[in-house]
Amino acid sequence: MNTVANDARAAGARVGLSGDTITINGGRPLTGRIEVKGAKNLVTKAMVAALLGESPSELRDVPDISDVRVVKGLLEVHGVKVEHNVAEGTIKLDPVGVESAHMVDIDAHAGSSRIPILFCGPLLHRLGEAFIPDLGGCRIGDRPIDYHLEVLGSFGAVIEKLPTGIRMSAPEGLVGTKISLPYPSVGATEQVLLTAVRAKGKTELSGAAIEPEIMDLINILQKMGAVISVDTDRVIRIEGVDKLEGYTHRALFDRNEAASWASAALATGGDVFVGGAQQAEMLTFLNIFRKVGGAFEIHEDGIRFYHPGGELKPVVIETDVHPGFMTDWQQPLVIALTKAQGVSIVHETVYEQRFGFVDALIKMGANIQLHSECLGGHPCRFGQRNFLHSAVISGPTELHGADIEVPDLRGGFSHLIAALTAQGTSRVSNVGIISRGYGDFITKLRQLGADFEFEGE
Numbered sequence: 180m181n182t183v184a185n186d187a188r189a190a191g192a193r194v195g196l197s198g199d200t201i202t203i204n205g206g207r208p209l210t211g212r213i214e215v216k217g218a219k220n221l222v223t224k225a226m227v228a229a230l231l232g233e234s235p236s237e238l239r240d241v242p243d244i245s246d247v248r249v250v251k252g253l254l255e256v257h258g259v260k261v262e263h264n265v266a267e268g269t270i271k272l273d274p275v276g277v278e279s280a281h282m283v284d285i286d287a288h289a290g291s292s293r294i295p296i297l298f299c300g301p302l303l304h305r306l307g308e309a310f311i312p313d314l315g316g317c318r319i320g321d322r323p324i325d326y327h328l329e330v331l332g333s334f335g336a337v338i339e340k341l342p343t344g345i346r347m348s349a350p351e352g353l354v355g356t357k358i359s360l361p362y363p364s365v366g367a368t369e370q371v372l373l374t375a376v377r378a379k380g381k382t383e384l385s386g387a388a389i390e391p392e393i394m395d396l397i398n399i400l401q402k403m404g405a406v407i408s409v410d411t412d413r414v415i416r417i418e419g420v421d422k423l424e425g426y427t428h429r430a431l432f433d434r435n436e437a438a439s440w441a442s443a444a445l446a447t448g449g450d451v452f453v454g455g456a457q458q459a460e461m462l463t464f465l466n467i468f469r470k471v472g473g474a475f476e477i478h479e480d481g482i483r484f485y486h487p488g489g490e491l492k493p494v495v496i497e498t499d500v501h502p503g504f505m506t507d508w509q510q511p512l513v514i515a516l517t518k519a520q521g522v523s524i525v526h527e528t529v530y531e532q533r534f535g536f537v538d539a540l541i542k543m544g545a546n547i548q549l550h551s552e553c554l555g556g557h558p559c560r561f562g563q564r565n566f567l568h569s570a571v572i573s574g575p576t577e578l579h580g581a582d583i584e585v586p587d588l589r590g591g592f593s594h595l596i597a598a599l600t601a602q603g604t605s606r607v608s609n610v611g612i613i614s615r616g617y618g619d620f621i622t623k624l625r626q627l628g629a630d631f632e633f634e635g636e
């Protein structure tokens with residue numbers, strides 16, 4: 180097993196999901212209706228925001244995914260009472276008894292997710308100290324936390340790196356500041372928001388990420404009593420307040436999950452209604468989906484994605500921060516591109532190593548070459564650094580069944596699609612890791628008529 184697969188397996192094991200295998204008989208179009216719930220990349224942060232309130236919060240449309248369970252565990256060891264009603268999709272979070280956690284309890288969450296870094300600001304406000312374990316998350320690049328540490332330092336946090344994690348304290352409290360991010364990082368923007376809302380005085384953030392999930396986090400913080408304005412040109416201004424209350428909020432839908440099922444519909448020649456999907460947050464995806472030859476209908480309660488017949492067409496895609504084409508959308512769409520007539524290019528500019536998933540596709544018969552140059556668009560941060568971050572996909576190719584192993588969350592979903600489209604049978608192992616971000620995906624595959632057997636451990 181290679182290192183990436185090893186890392187993925189270890190990550191799966193840490194959230195208790197390793198080893199699950201699906202055997203898929205490919206060649207059947209996915210058809211039917213499924214529902215998407217709240218976005219993983221908002222829900223987990225909204226749960227952290229509840230730490231800032233003086234009263235309980237309630238979040239609705241919470242998906243049943245393991246990243247939610249990891250954050251729940253971490254909140255609980257810090258004294259937050261969490262009631263997760265999985266059937267209703269609600270979470271109630273009572274932060275009234277927040278306290279410092281025992282090191283051993285925090286350590287039990289080491290390597291399970293990237294969310295713990297976002298606990299720092301809220302914990303420093305409430306307790307004057309914070310400790311975060313080693314972070315987990317998908318191995319899709321180096322994923323440093325330098326912006327986060329600079330942000331926290333500039334609010335006045337004292338940072339101490341230890342062999343087991345990072346300890347922080349705020350002996351003088353946290354004070355508003357001026358920050359300019361070198362790259363519009365989603366996590367660092369969230370770090371600023373979650374810290375600035377209770378810091379003394381004003382904070383100005385330039386170079387902010389403006390993903391819809393961040394805008395929804397701002398909605399939540401405003402409901403709690405925060406004063407935040409979003410200006411043009413990626414500038415966000417926050418006026419710190421002394422006190423925040425709990426919130427009640429329905430989470431924004433998961434546009435990454437919606438795009439994944441859309442890509443599965445197209446690649447399998449199917450027709451899938453994604454209940455809960457909305458047009459505005461998916462504009463860029465919908466444009467590309469149409470250019471590749473997919474069709475969609477916008478409805479009030481969701482979007483129908485389907486293959487209208489005819490040939491699929493090649494495209495040139497450059498992933499980017501919002502409002503660009505999201506990095507999380509490329510892996511599932513690549514399977515449809517293996518079926519397109521001609522040469523497609525995907526230039527990945529957000530993560531330097533997000534093509535680990537194509538080895539398995541090549542084994543299944545795809546014609547994909549990886550390049551270290553910036554192909555098909557503008558030069559990006561990775562161009563001179565020898566990372567294989569541009570993919571050239573020549574089609575159409577027929578994929579055939581194979582034994583493959585899921586390397587990471589989005590790559591894993593693309594492996595499922597590959598197996599669904601392939602001639603013959605595929606054995607896809609380590610699919611547990613897909614549960615980090617796709618709620619009930621086994622049930623949804625059944626609802627859409629996929630032919631498979633699931634061997635859970």
Ligand code: EPU
Nearest residue numbers: 220322323324325326327364365366367506507529530588
């Ligand atoms: N970066 C740094 N230093 C930092 C932080 C980020 O160099 O301190 C770099 C990263 O290495 C990367 C780029 O900045 O090259 C963008 O990273 P960003 O901080 O925006 O990403 P993130 O907050 O770690 C979130 C999502 C990702 C999603 C990205 C981009 C969560 C938990 N994760 O990651 O989602 O791809 O934003 O939109 O919200 C996924 O869902 O599978 C996933 C990976």
